[in-house]
Ligand SMILES: Nc1ncnc2c1ncn2[C@@H]1O[C@H](CCC(=O)c2cccc(C(=O)O)c2)[C@@H](O)[C@H]1O
């Protein structure tokens with residue numbers, strides 16, 4: 001079971017504060033955010049799938065023995081997304097779940113290669129995510145932007161396909177802002193992807209690779225030097241290298257920290273051992289994210305509650321964390337100011353207990 005993952009020992013009123021706090025989320029995956037309801041609905045459409053149709057059975061199914069097992073389960077959910085309508089439904093419902101948590105802005109990581117190689121037409125795929133993005137903004141007021149990531153283990157074929165989809169003006173979706181690299185890090189050195197990140201950056205996209213999640217600080221250094229990372233997905237092992245922490249702090253390169261994810265994938269043993277406090281003490285900019293919330297038995301509000309406990313934060317500290325995410329985002333300046341003003345107005349109104 002995953003209840004050991006859901007750590008909400010933050011005091012009740014902080015949880016109430018978090019529930020209403022306007023937020024931005026920068027590291028959250030498209031398929032990884034499919035709710036149990038959506039996954040079971042899609043599994044029912046595809047009886048050949050090994051994914052359980054019963055949401056209760058799904059909780060056990062989303063319990064991982066190690067990172068490789070997580071990727072295996074993740075791909076079994078990817079296999080459920082077979083039509084443009086599946087893509088549109090998933091995207092809109094993810095936006096609904098984000099809006100329920102007062103997320104005003106989210107950069108959703110999408111792996112188009114995984115869908116096009118499974119037969120979804122690339123044009124129809126782009127139309128589906130853009131339709132859902134515009135519908136979500138109209139219906140919920142939630143602004144979505146896309147990060148396209150390379151599934152690194154699939155190699156340079158996947159890299160070429162991903163950068164083509166991200167930079168071909170006939171295909172590139174209006175909401176695309178960044179370019180990433182996901183999947184297992186072990187056996188997937190980052191430098192080989194430099195030519196592809198160079199092309200994405202030349203096309204105006206921001207570089208946000210995963211690094212240091214399941215491998216050491218050298219992977220984070222590689223992401224910085226070879227892939228010109230503007231933010232680092234996880235960066236957990238940076239805590240092992242004081243020079244790297246100093247570099248991240250000095251150059252104001254934010255870490256997209258996903259505490260419960262790191263426990264669920266066994267990248268970190270327990271929340272109390274999570275290095276997030278070391279990051280803050282070293283002056284590194286930290287943003288709080290949920291990564292693949294339903295798969296990890298968490299949500300963004302819970303991740304803020306975890307951060308409150310691990311960093312000993314009060315309401316003002318939590319509001320600062322939320323503003324870190326807004327500042328680290330690729331939203332335009334006017335949009336950032338609007339959300340930060342809303343965070344400040346909400347915090348000022350919150351009664352001192
Ligand atoms: N915490 C995470 N850390 C890292 N990645 C994460 C995390 N959460 C979610 N992901 C996603 O997992 C996928 C992995 C897909 C993958 O490895 C793969 C390998 C071989 C073939 C194919 C295929 O599609 O044919 C895919 C990526 O899309 C990535 O965005």
Ligand SMILES: [Zn+2]
Nearest residue numbers: 027210233291
């Ligand atoms: Zn991730």
